[in-house]
Structure formats: structure tokens, C-alpha cells
Amino acid sequence: MKNILCIGAGYVGGPTMAVIADQCPDHTITVVDINADRINAWNSDQLPIYEPGLLEVVTRARGRNLFFSTDIDGAIKAADIIFVSVNTPTKTFGHGAGMASDLQYWERTARQILANSDRPKIIVEKSTLPVRTAAAMERILNSGDNGLRFQVLSNPEFLAEGSAIRDLMDPDRVLIGGQETEAGRAAVNELVEIYASWVPRERILCTNVWSSELSKLAANAFLAQRISSINAISALCEQTEANVDEVARAIGLDSRIGPKFLRASVGFGGSCFKKDILNLVYLCRSYGLHEVADYWQQVVTFNDHQTQRFAANITAQMFNTVAGKKIALFGFAFKADTGDTRESPAIYVAKSLIAEKADVWINDPKALKNARSALGDAPVQLEPDPYVAADGAHALAILTEWQSYQKLDYQRIYDSMQKPAFVFDGRNLLDHQALFDIGFNVFPIGRPPLTHLT
Numbered sequence: 001m002k003n004i005l006c007i008g009a010g011y012v013g014g015p016t017m018a019v020i021a022d023q024c025p026d027h028t029i030t031v032v033d034i035n036a037d038r039i040n041a042w043n044s045d046q047l048p049i050y051e052p053g054l055l056e057v058v059t060r061a062r063g064r065n066l067f068f069s070t071d072i073d074g075a076i077k078a079a080d081i082i083f084v085s086v087n088t089p090t091k092t093f094g095h096g097a098g099m100a101s102d103l104q105y106w107e108r109t110a111r112q113i114l115a116n117s118d119r120p121k122i123i124v125e126k127s128t129l130p131v132r133t134a135a136a137m138e139r140i141l142n143s144g145d146n147g148l149r150f151q152v153l154s155n156p157e158f159l160a161e162g163s164a165i166r167d168l169m170d171p172d173r174v175l176i177g178g179q180e181t182e183a184g185r186a187a188v189n190e191l192v193e194i195y196a197s198w199v200p201r202e203r204i205l206c207t208n209v210w211s212s213e214l215s216k217l218a219a220n221a222f223l224a225q226r227i228s229s230i231n232a233i234s235a236l237c238e239q240t241e242a243n244v245d246e247v248a249r250a251i252g253l254d255s256r257i258g259p260k261f262l263r264a265s266v267g268f269g270g271s272c273f274k275k276d277i278l279n280l281v282y283l284c285r286s287y288g289l290h291e292v293a294d295y296w297q298q299v300v301t302f303n304d305h306q307t308q309r310f311a312a313n314i315t316a317q318m319f320n321t322v323a324g325k326k327i328a329l330f331g332f333a334f335k336a337d338t339g340d341t342r343e344s345p346a347i348y349v350a351k352s353l354i355a356e357k358a359d360v361w362i363n364d365p366k367a368l369k370n371a372r373s374a375l376g377d378a379p380v381q382l383e384p385d386p387y388v389a390a391d392g393a394h395a396l397a398i399l400t401e402w403q404s405y406q407k408l409d410y411q412r413i414y415d416s417m418q419k420p421a422f423v424f425d426g427r428n429l430l431d432h433q434a435l436f437d438i439g440f441n442v443f444p445i446g447r448p449p450l451t452h453l454t
């Protein structure tokens with residue numbers, strides 16, 4: 001029986017520990033955070049994040065072998081293995097501002113672990129960090145005058161929001177990086193045994209620490225690169241009457257390319273892709289690899305362009321002015337099945353329409369609260385009923401691929417809107433021909449528009 005602790009009760013720490021607790025009933029799992037509101041929410045049935053299936057898993061284990069607490073010092077003292085899953089945002093100050101990882105939360109945690117430990121522990125780097133962070137942290141942890149020796153492992157998390165529970169229950173792989181020493185290998189084996197409770201051993205991959213850290217950044221960079229690639233093709237499709245979904249299908253059937261992650265969109269969002277690529281770019285520059293840095297930077301630069309061109313097209317198609325026009329944004333989360341709005345393309349689209357003096361109404365099944373924090377006191381209406389959001393609007397912009405938007409009565413929506421009525425489908429989610437037949441002017445991503453305007 002092990003005492004497992006996770007520091008950081010966010011989108012990664014909460015679901016990951018809930019699944020470990022669920023799958024390893026013999027271990028005791030405690031999750032701590034400095035944010036007391038978050039911990040209170042984890043201890044209630046109104047969890048702090050929306051994730052399909054999460055409440056069921058938490059409810060099964062909470063109070064049995066899963067505990068949420070704010071007593072960080074006490075929990076460190078009791079722990080054998082400590083996962084660190086605090087946030088690692090992009091630095092906003094000093095050297096590397098706007099690019100490098102802000103490591104202050106991580107270092108503070110390392111020092112707190114050191115101050116509260118009277119025996120050696122295994123520290124697991126769950127947060128996504130620049131290559132060589134584990135080694136630096138090991139140096140801090142092993143600098144105490146108590147002679148304690150800690151092992152720091154890298155165990156990056158590959159879950160995606162919206163499918164976190166499925167990803168954790170049935171991961172493509174679990175990656176564990178450790179020192180290639182006897183003590184390092186022993187620590188790796190302890191962690192392997194935990195995951196092996198439910199993950200087939202052939203999917204548990206052990207590497208050196210640096211490969212593990214770099215693999216996480218590389219995986220996100222490759223995934224984001226595919227989206228920027230198909231989005232770049234979408235811009236060309238719009239000029240040439242090619243259909244990006246047909247192109248994606250045609251290239252995706254090549255088994256070397258594969259069909260996943262080729263959905264053209266208003267741009268990728270989320271807390272990871274941009275941050276991790278900028279981190280990779282910064283790392284490359286710091287080693288003087290400027291061409292490598294420029295290569296990855298372009299994935300982010302193009303993504304920003306894709307979102308900007310979507311927003312600019314709304315104004316351009318609506319006779320070059322949206323001032324005073326009601327526009328309904330359907331979706332604000334950065335993807336479906338989450339309430340998370342971090343780096344959501346909807347933030348940019350909303351702000352640019354506000355700058356054009358549009359009357360912006362936002363609907364989202366799960367993200368209205370986060371939309372308010374993302375937009376501060378910007379003048380927007382947050383409306384839980386999509387029909388009310390669309391009532392009297394000149395245009396709808398689909399920004400998140402919630403399936404519920406496919407089931408709405410678009411004849412009813414059309415009838416309630418100003419004419420000519422526009423749909424800008426930033427996710428190619430809806431049936432464009434059906435909308436056109438109702439009377440809408442439809443502007444998809446990477447497909448020719450369907451318009452009644454002459």
C-alpha cells in the first residue's frame with residue numbers, strides 16, 4: 001500500500017488521480033491545491049471542471065481512497081510518491097517572456113517538498129516542462145542539509161480534455177522517464193507497477209528523463225502541426241472550389257498519414273498546444289537552433305492567422321460592417337465536451353467583433369462561466385438558450401463543435417433572425433446545404449460558400 005500525493009488539482013491532477021484511485025483501491029491518493037475553492041468543489045458534486053464520466057469515477061473513490069485537501073505540508077509528510085501537476089504557463093515577464101515556461105510554481109513546490117520531507121520520496125513530474133527540468137529539480141531537492149536523496153521521474157500526461165477519462169482508462173501509452181542508475185530504475189519500476197494495475201505492460205514505455213520530457217513537447221507540436229497543415233490547405237480550398245473535408249479524407253486514407261486530427265477549423269485552442277510549442281521554440285533558440293525554432297514557430301503563427309481570417313471574414317461578408325448588428329456565437333469552449341476556454345479561438349473572435357462594435361451574444365452548454373472570466377467586463381451577453389441568443393441576430397458563428405448545435409431547429413432560428421441571415425461555421429459542424437435551402441448564406445471553413453447574395 002502506497003501513499004500517493006498529487007500537488008495541483010486542475011484539469012490533469014484531478015482526473016488522473018481519480019482514475020488511479022479508481023483502478024488501485026489498495027493505494028491512498030490525496031490531491032492538494034493552494035486554491036481552496038477548487039478543493040471544496042472537488043469535495044462536492046459540482047466538480048470544478050466538466051469532463052464526461054468524471055463525476056462517476058470521483059464518486060466511486062472519494063472518501064474511500066481518494067481525498068482532496070488544502071493541507072499541502074501534512075500531505076507531503078505522509079506521501080511516498082508525489083506527482084506534481086501544477087500549472088506551467090508561458091512566462092509573462094523577464095527573459096523569455098511570451099515564450100519560455102514560467103517555472104516558479106514548480107520550483108516553489110520542489111522547495112516545499114524538501115522542507116516537509118524526513119525520508120526520501122519519488123517525485124513525478126506530471127506537468128509539461130522544458131527538457132532538463134527534472135534534472136534541475138533533482139538538484140534543488142537533493143541540496144538539503146538532511147542528506148535525503150530524491151528521485152525525480154518524468155511522466156507526462158497525454159490526456160485530451162473532453163475525453164480525459166477514456167484517455168486515462170485506456171491510454172495509447174504511458175511514458176516514464178528516469179535516471180539510468182540503480183536508484184533511478186527502482187523508482188521507475190515503482191511507478192510502472194502502479195500503472196500496470198490497469199494498463200497493459202507493453203504500453204508502458206520507459207526512457208531516459210530527457211527523452212520523456214522532450215516527447216511530450218514533440219507530441220503536442222506534431223498534433224498542432226497537423227491542424228495548421230490542414231488549416232493552411234483550407235485557405236487554398238476556399239480560393240479553388242476544392243472541399244477541405246474531401247481533401248482530408250483523401251489524404252487521411254493514406255495509411256502513412258492517417259485520418260485523425262485533420263479537421264479544419266477556426267484554429268486550435270486549449271491551454272497546451274500554443275504554450276508547449278512556444279516552449280519548444282524557446283528551447284531551440286536557447287541552443288542556437290534558429291531554423292528549427294522558426295519551423296515550429298510557424299505552426300503557431302499560422303494558427304493565429306487562421307483565427308484572424310475567420311473573424312475578418314465575418315465583417316467582410318456582412319457588407320464590411322457589423323457595427324450595431326447582433327451576432328450570436330455558438331460555442332465558446334476551445335473544443336466540445338469541456339467547459340475550458342483557455343486560448344479558445346472564440347476569445348479572439350469575440351474581441352474582434354466587439355472592436356467592430358457588434359452586439360455579441362454568446363451561447364455555450366458548459367463554458368459560460370469561463371467565458372465571462374476570459375472576457376472580463378467586455379460588453380457581451382451570455383445566453384444559455386441558443387434560440388434566445390440567435391433571436392434577431394444577423395449572423396451565427398459556430399465556434400465549438402458541440403453536437404447539440406446539430407440538433408437545433410434551424411428553420412425556427414432562421415425565422416427569428418434578421419435577413420439576409422448568415423452562418424459562419426468555424427467547425428464545419430452543420431449541414432450546409434440544408435441551411436442554404438432554408439435561406440441562410442453559409443460560409444464554411446475550406447469549402448466554397450453557399451450564398452443567395454448576388
Ligand code: NAD
Nearest residue numbers: 008009010011012033034035085086087088105127128157
Ligand atoms: P490547471 O491550471 O488546471 O491546474 C493546476 C493547479 O495547480 C491549479 O489548481 C493551481 O491552483 C495549482 N497550483 C499551482 N501552484 C501550486 C502550488 N505551489 N501548490 C499547490 N497547488 C498549486 O492546469 P492543468 O491544465 O491541470 O495543467 C497542469 C500541467 O499539466 C501543465 O503543465 C500542463 O501543461 C500539463 N498538461 C495539461 C493538459 C490539459 O489538457 N489541461 C494535458 C496534459 C498536460
Ligand code: UDX
Nearest residue numbers: 157158159160161261262263265268269270272334335
Ligand atoms: C491536447 C493533446 O491532444 C493532448 O494529448 C495533450 O495532453 C494536451 O493537449 P487538448 O488541448 O485537451 O489536448 O485537446 P485536443 O483534442 O488536442 O484539441 C486541441 C485543439 O485543436 C482544440 O481547439 C480542437 O478543437 C482543435 N482541433 C483538434 C482541430 O481544430 N482540428 C482537429 O482535427 C483536432
